[in-house]
Amino acid sequence: MAAAGRPEEVRVPPDGVVYEAGNRTVMPGLIDSHVHITGSGEASWMETIKYTIPYTTLRAAVNARTALEAGITSIRDAGASWGIDVGLKRAINEGLVPGPRMVVSGPGLSITGGHGDPANGWPPEVIFRAREMSVVDSPDEARRAARTHLRDGADCIKLLATGGVLSEGDLPTSRGLTVEEMRAAIEEAHNLGKKTLAHAQGSTGIKNAILAGIDSIEHGCYLTEEIIEMMLARGVFLVPTLSAVHHIVERGAEAGIPPYAVEKARRMQEDHWRSFRMALEAGVKIAMGTDAATPFNYHGANALELELMVKAGMTPMQALVAATSRGAELLGLEAGLLEPGRLADLLVVDGNPLEDITCLQHKDRILLVMKDGVVQVNRGLTPAP
Numbered sequence: 001m002a003a004a005g006r007p008e009e010v011r012v013p014p015d016g017v018v019y020e021a022g023n024r025t026v027m028p029g030l031i032d033s034h035v036h037i038t039g040s041g042e043a044s045w046m047e048t049i050k051y052t053i054p055y056t057t058l059r060a061a062v063n064a065r066t067a068l069e070a071g072i073t074s075i076r077d078a079g080a081s082w083g084i085d086v087g088l089k090r091a092i093n094e095g096l097v098p099g100p101r102m103v104v105s106g107p108g109l110s111i112t113g114g115h116g117d118p119a120n121g122w123p124p125e126v127i128f129r130a131r132e133m134s135v136v137d138s139p140d141e142a143r144r145a146a147r148t149h150l151r152d153g154a155d156c157i158k159l160l161a162t163g164g165v166l167s168e169g170d171l172p173t174s175r176g177l178t179v180e181e182m183r184a185a186i187e188e189a190h191n192l193g194k195k196t197l198a199h200a201q202g203s204t205g206i207k208n209a210i211l212a213g214i215d216s217i218e219h220g221c222y223l224t225e226e227i228i229e230m231m232l233a234r235g236v237f238l239v240p241t242l243s244a245v246h247h248i249v250e251r252g253a254e255a256g257i258p259p260y261a262v263e264k265a266r267r268m269q270e271d272h273w274r275s276f277r278m279a280l281e282a283g284v285k286i287a288m289g290t291d292a293a294t295p296f297n298y299h300g301a302n303a304l305e306l307e308l309m310v311k312a313g314m315t316p317m318q319a320l321v322a323a324t325s326r327g328a329e330l331l332g333l334e335a336g337l338l339e340p341g342r343l344a345d346l347l348v349v350d351g352n353p354l355e356d357i358t359c360l361q362h363k364d365r366i367l368l369v370m371k372d373g374v375v376q377v378n379r380g381l382t383p384a385p
């Protein structure tokens, strides 16, 4: 972005195109710091059992386009199978397919039987899925897996520090990787100047991840005063992903979500929101993330997370910051603000998100999506003559 300001402050180059946006809102493009582009919001992951690699890849490309069309100009993929995230990022960067700017993590690292071990819930014969995550059971294995993913194109390393909602054989409060296992992987990422993120729901696993040197806590459902202090002291981000739990609780087992997952989500939701409020009040850095791909949590519907964060205690401005400049800071992108030197990622919105945060949820009100200075979507804004 060369310049930003009011019309009288900005000099338009002679060959520049001028869009008259009237009294619409011009704002930075949205950044979703936690999605899974290879998943599409299926009620149960069992629905994906017959998805082949080519089919999953094509679906991922459609998901990326859908997100971009909804005003999401950058995403961080928090765990994907078969290198699809790395390949899709390349295709988007080369202009082969439309999509948001991607920061990718490759497959997440999990313990045997943990959240992310494909054999936790999948029939043992479905070994086809085995490359989805990296199963590691020692610091050396974690180090090797991290090095491999970094070599293969990961921009960050995802670690599974606790059990989760959608994995059948563990609990959100179960510990996942040990401190030593995470520390080994984190060392390798930091050695290359890359960041790390931890799926961490229960207190023990969250603490382990922080002690190991993690950069962001994803979900963070059972925070304590002690944990908040640790996060503040070390500048650790929280990516709350309220949407993930919200959709599972709202839709329930009637919609085809595995009953064990619904049960775990229902038990967790109150603590999840309480933890979010604690972090917000204490001043922990919060970046917006949806966990898009979890049941009924669709790519392109990401902006619901802002409404949930406002319901949980943020002002609309705080939610917008979490979804723009804070996300950019976490992802290491020169985006998220309308100022010279930043990437020209911006939206023209029909409405004022500061007055009504839900206006961002309506695709037809996202009139223009620009990514790195190039118009990606234009719903009716005509260049001035």
Ligand SMILES: [Zn+2]
Binding pocket: 034, 035, 036, 078, 291
């Ligand atoms: Zn996730």
